[in-house]
Amino acid sequence: MTELVAGGLVVVGSALTVISAIGLYRFRDVFARVHAAGKAAPLGAALVFAGAALQFGELAVAARFALVLGLLSLTFPVGVHMVVRAAYRSGTELAPDVTVDELSDARRRRDEG
Amino acid sequence: MRRDLTLGAWLVVVWMVLWRDLSWANLLSGIAVAVAAIVLFPRARPLRPGSIRPLAAARFVIGFLWGLAVANAVVAWEVLTPRNRDNEGIIEIPVIDGYSDTLLALLTVVIGLTPGTVVVDHDEAAGRLYVHVLHLNDRERVRRDLVELEARLLDAFGGRERVGDAAGGAGS
Amino acid sequence: MSFDTLAVVGLALLGVAATGAVVRVGIASSLADRVIALDLLVVIAVMAIAIESARDDTTAFLDDLMVVALLGFVATTAVARFIERRGAR
Numbered sequence: 318m319t320e321l322v323a324g325g326l327v328v329v330g331s332a333l334t335v336i337s338a339i340g341l342y343r344f345r346d347v348f349a350r351v352h353a354a355g356k357a358a359p360l361g362a363a364l365v366f367a368g369a370a371l372q373f374g375e376l377a378v379a380a381r382f383a384l385v386l387g388l389l390s391l392t393f394p395v396g397v398h399m400v401v402r403a404a405y406r407s408g409t410e411l412a413p414d415v416t417v418d419e420l421s422d423a424r425r426r427r428d429e430g
Numbered sequence: 431m432r433r434d435l436t437l438g439a440w441l442v443v444v445w446m447v448l449w450r451d452l453s454w455a456n457l458l459s460g461i462a463v464a465v466a467a468i469v470l471f472p473r474a475r476p477l478r479p480g481s482i483r484p485l486a487a488a489r490f491v492i493g494f495l496w497g498l499a500v501a502n503a504v505v506a507w508e509v510l511t512p513r514n515r516d517n518e519g520i521i522e523i524p525v526i527d528g529y530s531d532t533l534l535a536l537l538t539v540v541i542g543l544t545p546g547t548v549v550v551d552h553d554e555a556a557g558r559l560y561v562h563v564l565h566l567n568d569r570e571r572v573r574r575d576l577v578e579l580e581a582r583l584l585d586a587f588g589g590r591e592r593v594g595d596a597a598g599g600a601g602s
Numbered sequence: 603m604s605f606d607t608l609a610v611v612g613l614a615l616l617g618v619a620a621t622g623a624v625v626r627v628g629i630a631s632s633l634a635d636r637v638i639a640l641d642l643l644v645v646i647a648v649m650a651i652a653i654e655s656a657r658d659d660t661t662a663f664l665d666d667l668m669v670v671a672l673l674g675f676v677a678t679t680a681v682a683r684f685i686e687r688r689g690a691r
Contacts, residue, residue: 320604320605320608321603321605321608323605323608323656324603324604324605324607324608324609324611324612325608327605327608327609327611327612327653327656328608328611328612328615330612330649331611331612331613331615331616331619331649331653332615333502333506334615334616334619334642334645334646334649335615335616335618335619335622336506336509336510337506337509337619337642338618338619338620338622338623338626338642339509339510339622340505340509341622341623341626341635341638341639341642342622342626343509346518347632347634347635347638348518348520348548348550348562349518349564350635350638351548351638352505352545352546352548352564353505353509354638354639354641354642355542355548355638355641356501356502356505356543356544356545357502357505357506358641358642358645359543359645360498360499360502361645361649362645362648362649365612365649365652365653366649366652368612368653368656369652369653369655369656372605372609372656373656373659373661377450378661378664380447381447381661381664381668382652382664384444384447384668385648385664385667385668385671388668388671388672389645389648389671390539390543391539392671392672392675393542393641393645393675394538394539394541394542394543394548395535395538395539395542395675395679396641396674396675396678396679396682397542397548397638397641397678398538398542398548398549398550399678399679399682399683400634400637400638400641400678400681400682400685401548401549401550401562401634402549402550402551402682402686403634403682403683403684403685403686404632404634404685405550405551406551406686407685407686407688407689408689409632409634411518411520417518417519417520417521417566417569418519418520419519419520419521419522419560420520420522420550420551420560421520422522423522423553423556423558423560448665448668
Protein backbone atom coordinates (compact mmCIF):
# COMPACT_ATOMS: atom_id res chain seq x y z
CA MET A 318 0.00 0.00 0.00
CA THR A 319 2.78 2.41 0.88
CA GLU A 320 4.37 1.56 -2.41
CA LEU A 321 1.25 2.59 -4.22
CA VAL A 322 1.00 5.93 -2.48
CA ALA A 323 4.70 6.58 -2.99
CA GLY A 324 4.43 5.68 -6.65
CA GLY A 325 1.34 7.81 -7.02
CA LEU A 326 3.09 10.82 -5.57
CA VAL A 327 5.96 10.33 -7.96
CA VAL A 328 3.67 10.12 -10.96
CA VAL A 329 1.66 13.17 -9.99
CA GLY A 330 4.83 15.17 -9.35
CA SER A 331 6.23 14.14 -12.72
CA ALA A 332 2.99 14.97 -14.47
CA LEU A 333 3.05 18.42 -12.92
CA THR A 334 6.53 18.90 -14.29
CA VAL A 335 5.38 17.92 -17.76
CA ILE A 336 2.66 20.54 -17.47
CA SER A 337 5.13 23.18 -16.50
CA ALA A 338 7.30 22.22 -19.46
CA ILE A 339 4.26 22.65 -21.72
CA GLY A 340 3.78 26.02 -20.11
CA LEU A 341 7.09 27.07 -21.59
CA TYR A 342 5.51 26.90 -25.01
CA ARG A 343 2.05 28.08 -24.30
CA PHE A 344 2.73 31.53 -22.97
CA ARG A 345 3.63 34.35 -25.22
CA ASP A 346 6.33 36.24 -23.43
CA VAL A 347 9.18 35.52 -21.05
CA PHE A 348 7.43 36.94 -18.03
CA ALA A 349 4.43 34.66 -18.38
CA ARG A 350 6.61 31.67 -19.10
CA VAL A 351 8.45 31.90 -15.81
CA HIS A 352 5.12 31.50 -14.10
CA ALA A 353 4.70 28.13 -15.70
CA ALA A 354 8.22 26.88 -15.19
CA GLY A 355 8.96 28.46 -11.89
CA LYS A 356 5.97 27.48 -9.85
CA ALA A 357 5.32 23.89 -10.73
CA ALA A 358 8.95 22.88 -10.37
CA PRO A 359 9.25 23.14 -6.58
CA LEU A 360 5.80 21.66 -6.13
CA GLY A 361 6.50 18.76 -8.48
CA ALA A 362 9.80 18.21 -6.70
CA ALA A 363 8.00 18.24 -3.35
CA LEU A 364 5.64 15.50 -4.49
CA VAL A 365 8.39 13.40 -6.02
CA PHE A 366 10.56 13.76 -2.94
CA ALA A 367 7.63 12.83 -0.73
CA GLY A 368 7.06 9.72 -2.81
CA ALA A 369 10.73 8.77 -2.84
CA ALA A 370 11.10 9.38 0.89
CA LEU A 371 8.02 7.27 1.55
CA GLN A 372 9.45 4.48 -0.52
CA PHE A 373 12.70 4.58 1.43
CA GLY A 374 10.86 4.53 4.69
CA GLU A 375 13.76 5.88 6.72
CA LEU A 376 13.61 9.07 8.72
CA ALA A 377 17.19 10.04 7.95
CA VAL A 378 16.50 9.86 4.24
CA ALA A 379 13.30 11.83 4.59
CA ALA A 380 15.20 14.48 6.53
CA ARG A 381 17.71 14.85 3.74
CA PHE A 382 15.00 15.11 1.14
CA ALA A 383 13.36 17.76 3.29
CA LEU A 384 16.62 19.67 3.41
CA VAL A 385 17.05 19.59 -0.35
CA LEU A 386 13.43 20.61 -0.83
CA GLY A 387 13.83 23.51 1.55
CA LEU A 388 16.93 24.60 -0.31
CA LEU A 389 15.22 24.27 -3.66
CA SER A 390 12.15 26.17 -2.53
CA LEU A 391 14.22 29.05 -1.27
CA THR A 392 16.65 29.29 -4.14
CA PHE A 393 14.53 28.51 -7.16
CA PRO A 394 12.20 31.52 -6.82
CA VAL A 395 15.17 33.78 -6.27
CA GLY A 396 16.74 32.53 -9.48
CA VAL A 397 13.46 33.05 -11.31
CA HIS A 398 13.18 36.58 -9.98
CA MET A 399 16.73 37.42 -11.01
CA VAL A 400 16.12 36.22 -14.53
CA VAL A 401 12.88 38.20 -14.77
CA ARG A 402 14.54 41.31 -13.44
CA ALA A 403 17.47 40.95 -15.80
CA ALA A 404 15.15 40.37 -18.74
CA TYR A 405 13.09 43.43 -17.94
CA ARG A 406 16.06 45.65 -17.29
CA SER A 407 17.73 44.61 -20.50
CA GLY A 408 14.63 45.56 -22.41
CA THR A 409 12.77 42.36 -23.12
CA GLU A 410 9.31 43.21 -24.35
CA LEU A 411 6.10 42.11 -22.77
CA ALA A 412 3.59 40.37 -25.04
CA PRO A 413 2.21 42.89 -27.51
CA ASP A 414 -1.30 43.02 -26.13
CA VAL A 415 -0.34 43.75 -22.55
CA THR A 416 -1.80 47.02 -21.44
CA VAL A 417 -0.69 47.37 -17.86
CA ASP A 418 2.93 48.08 -17.11
CA GLU A 419 3.26 50.26 -14.10
CA LEU A 420 6.97 49.73 -13.89
CA SER A 421 7.64 51.43 -17.18
CA ASP A 422 5.21 54.17 -16.15
CA ALA A 423 7.17 54.69 -12.99
CA ARG A 424 10.44 54.69 -14.86
CA ARG A 425 9.20 57.23 -17.34
CA ARG A 426 8.02 59.42 -14.51
CA ARG A 427 11.39 59.15 -12.89
CA ASP A 428 13.22 60.02 -16.06
CA GLU A 429 11.01 63.00 -16.78
CA GLY A 430 10.68 64.28 -13.21
CA MET B 431 26.09 39.30 17.99
CA ARG B 432 23.26 37.08 19.09
CA ARG B 433 22.12 36.86 15.50
CA ASP B 434 25.51 35.68 14.40
CA LEU B 435 25.67 33.07 17.12
CA THR B 436 22.26 31.70 16.18
CA LEU B 437 23.21 31.61 12.53
CA GLY B 438 26.52 30.01 13.40
CA ALA B 439 24.82 27.36 15.50
CA TRP B 440 22.45 26.51 12.65
CA LEU B 441 25.28 26.34 10.17
CA VAL B 442 27.18 23.92 12.36
CA VAL B 443 24.08 21.75 12.76
CA VAL B 444 23.50 21.64 9.00
CA TRP B 445 27.18 20.90 8.46
CA MET B 446 27.06 17.95 10.80
CA VAL B 447 23.84 16.62 9.32
CA LEU B 448 25.38 16.76 5.88
CA TRP B 449 28.37 14.78 7.04
CA ARG B 450 26.02 12.33 8.75
CA ASP B 451 28.62 11.71 11.39
CA LEU B 452 28.50 13.36 14.80
CA SER B 453 32.18 13.34 15.52
CA TRP B 454 34.46 15.91 17.11
CA ALA B 455 36.29 16.43 13.87
CA ASN B 456 33.06 17.40 12.18
CA LEU B 457 32.07 19.68 15.01
CA LEU B 458 35.36 21.55 14.87
CA SER B 459 35.48 21.76 11.12
CA GLY B 460 31.84 22.85 11.18
CA ILE B 461 32.64 25.68 13.55
CA ALA B 462 35.56 26.71 11.41
CA VAL B 463 33.45 26.77 8.26
CA ALA B 464 30.59 28.59 10.01
CA VAL B 465 32.90 31.28 11.33
CA ALA B 466 34.50 31.71 7.93
CA ALA B 467 31.09 31.98 6.26
CA ILE B 468 29.85 34.60 8.69
CA VAL B 469 33.00 36.65 8.48
CA LEU B 470 33.24 36.50 4.70
CA PHE B 471 29.60 37.36 4.04
CA PRO B 472 28.63 40.14 6.40
CA ARG B 473 25.63 41.22 4.37
CA ALA B 474 23.80 37.95 4.80
CA ARG B 475 21.96 38.77 7.96
CA PRO B 476 19.37 36.30 9.19
CA LEU B 477 16.19 37.42 10.90
CA ARG B 478 16.64 38.50 14.46
CA PRO B 479 15.98 35.71 16.95
CA GLY B 480 12.59 36.31 18.41
CA SER B 481 11.19 37.88 15.30
CA ILE B 482 9.46 34.73 14.33
CA ARG B 483 6.15 34.41 16.09
CA PRO B 484 5.47 30.66 16.09
CA LEU B 485 1.71 30.75 15.97
CA ALA B 486 1.44 33.39 13.29
CA ALA B 487 4.26 31.76 11.37
CA ALA B 488 2.59 28.36 11.49
CA ARG B 489 -0.69 29.88 10.34
CA PHE B 490 1.07 31.67 7.54
CA VAL B 491 2.89 28.56 6.36
CA ILE B 492 -0.23 26.43 6.39
CA GLY B 493 -2.29 29.06 4.62
CA PHE B 494 0.50 29.51 2.15
CA LEU B 495 0.85 25.80 1.39
CA TRP B 496 -2.85 25.48 0.88
CA GLY B 497 -3.00 28.48 -1.41
CA LEU B 498 0.00 27.08 -3.23
CA ALA B 499 -1.68 23.76 -3.91
CA VAL B 500 -4.87 25.38 -5.13
CA ALA B 501 -3.18 27.98 -7.28
CA ASN B 502 -0.84 25.47 -8.86
CA ALA B 503 -3.83 23.33 -9.76
CA VAL B 504 -5.42 26.38 -11.38
CA VAL B 505 -2.30 27.21 -13.37
CA ALA B 506 -1.92 23.58 -14.45
CA TRP B 507 -5.50 23.60 -15.66
CA GLU B 508 -4.95 26.76 -17.59
CA VAL B 509 -1.83 25.50 -19.27
CA LEU B 510 -3.77 22.51 -20.49
CA THR B 511 -6.91 24.24 -21.72
CA PRO B 512 -6.53 25.78 -25.14
CA ARG B 513 -8.25 29.10 -24.66
CA ASN B 514 -5.95 32.01 -24.06
CA ARG B 515 -7.36 33.81 -21.09
CA ASP B 516 -4.20 35.51 -19.99
CA ASN B 517 -4.44 39.03 -18.87
CA GLU B 518 -1.02 39.89 -17.61
CA GLY B 519 0.54 43.07 -16.42
CA ILE B 520 3.07 44.57 -14.06
CA ILE B 521 1.73 46.39 -11.07
CA GLU B 522 3.32 48.51 -8.45
CA ILE B 523 2.83 47.90 -4.76
CA PRO B 524 4.19 49.81 -1.80
CA VAL B 525 6.47 48.04 0.61
CA ILE B 526 4.95 48.50 4.03
CA ASP B 527 6.95 49.80 6.92
CA GLY B 528 9.26 47.58 8.82
CA TYR B 529 10.61 45.49 5.99
CA SER B 530 14.25 44.65 6.36
CA ASP B 531 16.36 43.33 3.50
CA THR B 532 16.11 39.77 4.71
CA LEU B 533 12.37 39.97 5.05
CA LEU B 534 12.10 41.49 1.60
CA ALA B 535 14.03 38.55 0.23
CA LEU B 536 11.60 36.21 1.97
CA LEU B 537 8.71 38.16 0.49
CA THR B 538 10.21 37.82 -2.98
CA VAL B 539 10.44 34.07 -2.48
CA VAL B 540 6.85 33.83 -1.27
CA ILE B 541 5.56 35.92 -4.16
CA GLY B 542 7.70 33.85 -6.47
CA LEU B 543 6.29 30.57 -5.23
CA THR B 544 2.71 31.75 -5.46
CA PRO B 545 1.45 30.96 -8.92
CA GLY B 546 0.49 34.01 -10.89
CA THR B 547 2.88 36.47 -9.36
CA VAL B 548 6.58 37.15 -9.62
CA VAL B 549 8.65 40.08 -8.47
CA VAL B 550 10.19 42.01 -11.33
CA ASP B 551 11.96 44.89 -9.72
CA HIS B 552 12.33 46.89 -6.56
CA ASP B 553 12.68 50.62 -6.27
CA GLU B 554 14.63 50.96 -3.08
CA ALA B 555 14.52 54.72 -2.88
CA ALA B 556 10.77 54.93 -3.28
CA GLY B 557 10.06 51.76 -1.33
CA ARG B 558 8.03 50.17 -4.07
CA LEU B 559 7.89 46.68 -5.45
CA TYR B 560 6.96 45.78 -9.01
CA VAL B 561 5.16 42.51 -9.48
CA HIS B 562 4.25 40.80 -12.72
CA VAL B 563 0.83 39.26 -12.42
CA LEU B 564 -0.51 36.63 -14.77
CA HIS B 565 -4.18 37.38 -14.22
CA LEU B 566 -4.74 41.02 -13.79
CA ASN B 567 -8.48 41.32 -13.95
CA ASP B 568 -8.96 43.65 -11.04
CA ARG B 569 -5.85 45.69 -10.51
CA GLU B 570 -6.81 47.21 -7.21
CA ARG B 571 -7.88 43.92 -5.74
CA VAL B 572 -4.60 42.27 -6.65
CA ARG B 573 -2.79 45.22 -5.17
CA ARG B 574 -4.73 44.90 -1.95
CA ASP B 575 -4.16 41.16 -1.80
CA LEU B 576 -0.44 41.61 -2.19
CA VAL B 577 -0.23 44.28 0.48
CA GLU B 578 -2.21 42.00 2.76
CA LEU B 579 0.31 39.26 2.03
CA GLU B 580 3.08 41.65 3.01
CA ALA B 581 1.32 42.40 6.27
CA ARG B 582 0.77 38.75 7.11
CA LEU B 583 4.37 37.87 6.37
CA LEU B 584 5.63 40.77 8.45
CA ASP B 585 3.38 39.72 11.26
CA ALA B 586 4.52 36.14 11.18
CA PHE B 587 8.24 36.55 10.63
CA GLY B 588 9.17 40.12 11.22
CA GLY B 589 8.06 40.62 14.79
CA ARG B 590 11.01 42.49 16.16
CA GLU B 591 12.23 43.76 12.84
CA ARG B 592 9.65 46.47 12.97
CA VAL B 593 11.11 49.80 13.91
CA GLY B 594 9.61 51.41 16.97
CA ASP B 595 7.01 48.74 17.57
CA ALA B 596 5.77 48.40 21.12
CA ALA B 597 4.46 45.04 22.30
CA GLY B 598 0.96 44.59 20.96
CA GLY B 599 1.53 46.82 17.99
CA ALA B 600 0.53 50.32 18.89
CA GLY B 601 0.76 52.48 15.78
CA SER B 602 4.15 53.93 14.99
CA MET C 603 1.09 -2.04 -9.37
CA SER C 604 4.39 -1.79 -7.62
CA PHE C 605 6.44 1.27 -6.87
CA ASP C 606 8.81 0.19 -9.57
CA THR C 607 6.18 0.38 -12.30
CA LEU C 608 4.92 3.72 -11.13
CA ALA C 609 8.46 5.00 -10.82
CA VAL C 610 9.15 4.07 -14.42
CA VAL C 611 5.99 5.91 -15.45
CA GLY C 612 7.22 8.91 -13.51
CA LEU C 613 10.62 8.74 -15.12
CA ALA C 614 9.04 8.49 -18.54
CA LEU C 615 6.99 11.61 -17.82
CA LEU C 616 10.08 13.40 -16.67
CA GLY C 617 11.72 12.36 -19.90
CA VAL C 618 8.92 14.01 -21.83
CA ALA C 619 9.25 17.14 -19.74
CA ALA C 620 13.01 17.17 -20.21
CA THR C 621 12.66 16.82 -23.97
CA GLY C 622 10.27 19.74 -23.96
CA ALA C 623 12.72 21.80 -21.97
CA VAL C 624 15.64 20.94 -24.20
CA VAL C 625 13.72 21.79 -27.36
CA ARG C 626 12.80 25.06 -25.70
CA VAL C 627 16.46 25.81 -25.21
CA GLY C 628 16.94 25.30 -28.90
CA ILE C 629 14.07 27.39 -30.22
CA ALA C 630 14.09 29.99 -27.50
CA SER C 631 13.99 33.58 -28.60
CA SER C 632 16.27 34.98 -25.96
CA LEU C 633 18.85 34.06 -23.37
CA ALA C 634 16.34 34.52 -20.59
CA ASP C 635 14.09 31.92 -22.18
CA ARG C 636 16.96 29.50 -22.44
CA VAL C 637 18.11 29.85 -18.87
CA ILE C 638 14.59 29.28 -17.57
CA ALA C 639 14.32 26.08 -19.56
CA LEU C 640 17.71 25.01 -18.27
CA ASP C 641 16.72 25.73 -14.70
CA LEU C 642 13.70 23.51 -15.20
CA LEU C 643 16.00 20.86 -16.60
CA VAL C 644 18.08 21.00 -13.43
CA VAL C 645 15.03 20.37 -11.28
CA ILE C 646 13.99 17.52 -13.58
CA ALA C 647 17.43 16.00 -13.17
CA VAL C 648 17.17 16.24 -9.41
CA MET C 649 13.77 14.56 -9.46
CA ALA C 650 15.04 11.79 -11.70
CA ILE C 651 17.94 11.12 -9.35
CA ALA C 652 15.53 10.96 -6.45
CA ILE C 653 13.19 8.54 -8.20
CA GLU C 654 15.99 6.31 -9.39
CA SER C 655 17.54 6.25 -5.93
CA ALA C 656 14.22 5.14 -4.50
CA ARG C 657 13.91 2.42 -7.13
CA ASP C 658 17.33 1.01 -6.42
CA ASP C 659 17.03 1.63 -2.70
CA THR C 660 20.36 3.37 -2.56
CA THR C 661 21.18 6.51 -0.65
CA ALA C 662 24.46 7.06 -2.37
CA PHE C 663 23.22 9.86 -4.59
CA LEU C 664 21.33 11.98 -2.15
CA ASP C 665 24.34 14.19 -1.61
CA ASP C 666 24.62 14.67 -5.33
CA LEU C 667 21.01 15.86 -5.31
CA MET C 668 21.87 18.75 -3.10
CA VAL C 669 24.94 19.71 -5.08
CA VAL C 670 23.09 19.66 -8.38
CA ALA C 671 20.27 21.76 -6.98
CA LEU C 672 22.67 24.32 -5.60
CA LEU C 673 24.73 24.46 -8.75
CA GLY C 674 21.60 24.95 -10.79
CA PHE C 675 20.69 27.93 -8.71
CA VAL C 676 24.17 29.43 -8.90
CA ALA C 677 24.27 28.97 -12.65
CA THR C 678 20.88 30.61 -13.13
CA THR C 679 21.88 33.58 -11.02
CA ALA C 680 25.16 33.94 -12.88
CA VAL C 681 23.39 33.99 -16.24
CA ALA C 682 20.85 36.47 -14.89
CA ARG C 683 23.63 38.84 -13.90
CA PHE C 684 25.14 38.38 -17.32
CA ILE C 685 21.87 39.26 -18.98
CA GLU C 686 21.64 42.41 -16.95
CA ARG C 687 24.98 43.50 -18.14
CA ARG C 688 25.00 42.41 -21.72
CA GLY C 689 21.44 42.12 -22.88
CA ALA C 690 19.21 39.15 -23.47
CA ARG C 691 20.11 38.11 -26.98
